[in-house]
Amino acid sequence: MQTDVHTHTAYSDGADLDEMITAAEQAGLTALGLTDHCIVTNDNFGRRAKYDLVETYQQRREDITAARDSTDLRLYDAAEVSYVEGTESRIAAFLETADFAYTIGSVHFAGKYNYTSATQYATTETTQRRAAVERYYDAVVALIESELFDVVGHLDLPERIPALRRHTTRADYDRVARALTESETIPEVNAGRVHRSLGRVHPDPAMLDLFTEYGIQFVLGSDSHTPSELSQRVPILRTLTETRDLSPVVSELRDRHPQSSP
Template identity: 65%
Template sequence: MRTDVHTHTTFSDGSALSAMIEAAEAAGLDGLGLTDHCILTEDAFGRHETYDLDETYERRRERIDTARATTDLTLYDAAEVSYVPGDADRIREFLATADFEYSIGSVHFAGDYDYTSDAQYVDSAAGVRRDAVERYYDTVVDLVEADLFDVLGHLDLPERLETLRGVSRPSDYDRVAAALADSRTVPELNAGRVNDALGRPHPDPSMLSRFADHGVGFVLGTDSHRPEEVTTRVPTLRDRIARSAIDCLEIDAVLA
């Protein structure tokens, strides 16, 4: 079986791309999805100002095309796009224009809630935290039903925050699993925080059986922004797959 993973990094120059390829080769991968962040929506959290793939993807594509001649890896020219319901039409138009080999859709913020930082939840009451998490899953289900993306990233991103961890409920996962079962979109098993204090891939491994019950498979994502993260996270993903009942899918099968 092929092992393809998605990474997230900013290729400011060709050496950054080369380093990521070398790390993927060292990890024994067959394919590498190059999925820089892409945020089309102006937001109150400054993420749109930080990530500019919508303006630079053509230059990045040239680097990827050049790099293909230097490796036996299958390189995928892809993107992780932040999903905002009100911008669905704009996202669809951009994806059609950019014509990536595949796209990941993720919810990083929804309304007034940011799911990438603990800061706004430190002093929040339990009800506010639950409202934030419920809004997150509402938006994830909306993302799946919008039928914009090949892959759903960060299936339960709030679980990566210490302040929101454990606020998600089994019913939240059931809603997402049911939506995915009726969709072409496939979720990723993401290893983005396996080396920090939380120490586990997400979605929450204890909830994986809920997706298996719906016949939902997963693709693998390291969420690596640096080469060394590829080599440390890939073994964790392989171990997780070996010890779970979920189906691990190749990205080519998802795109077929």
Template identity: 45%
Template structure:
């Protein structure tokens, strides 16, 4: 089993050697380091990058050398990847960076709605129901643009808004259908993401009902723990093994040289 979505200290995760050791202990065949990256040039985005330490656009070559050295000490397949923030108006900058950086694969994520992080519970709880519905509609529009762009091999946590209690339950059958249609026409595939399965949210992305709809539409998945620490990588690997069997999911391996 390959885990294509793991973080290191090159964004907001743990040390690379510790994550490799955890992947070995979890019995994985390969692990992909997909640290957060944002190449938006707005002042607010730059401030967010600096505060969060999301500087992979400046450090990916250093991380690449570390991955190359680590390959000499493990039988695991190690992948040099990235998790890119996506916004429809920033496609040109994203495409240019990905072409220059030449990662083995890229994961695309919609982490913000109108400039506000999806996880910001207090902000979205303060909006009216109509405003929250409009925010979810915007999220879906950007997610579909991400899939349509085909800039990425993988689309991460495709129902991310469900993590936020203020937005939970606002995705509609129409939203699910539109997202499924986008994936059926794209080279980009969604992941089964375990990033919040061990905490209070306790669910995978996508949810089981959404995953069933995607399977019915002929969509396959990759596997991603979205782990930021060794313990969660190990624990999530067990959860992911179980769910891919219980949900009878079609899992694909990326066609990488």
């Protein structure tokens, strides 16, 4: 594993940029993707102030440029962008202006559902839980088909929420895999919950063979928000990709906008 494509800094909800760089160096990486949260369009849940890379990406770009003088790491000036269906043209216009090295598109919300918090689902019935999960995969497929993003983030995010866990079916993964075969978008193996309640990567390692059968390649993202998360998660991703029986095909990221990088 050379590149961690998914990390956060203090420009969203993560730690200091220099600390993340030091952790990446110590983890033996050669490249680090800085993908702060970027909420281009307001969704039902509003834009959270600390996620406004939309307003601060130029300032962060200066910080990244300065940091390049003191590290051998390749630093990607990138972003994790919340995908909201129906706002594609506004997202496209912003991404055109911001000119990130690459983008991760993530479904965090869809319609009335919030997939980043458990509260909404605690008391719902099984059929409603399944409806919430199905709505998520509708949005993921729309994200992939939009071709707005280089990478699609944490493929089975609803699995993070205990009430929604195991409501994702093999058919959902299959639907996503088929959409990926028709798209330029690459999925990530995301380690954001390997040491917390979910206890595994996204997508479910048991489903990696399904993606491999379709010839789909993955990039690797720790989704770290702190240096210690990065140092704990990179070895997990390394081990996963070195384990023969569930080894996903890992590709290095294509830099679509080389002018943004050294």
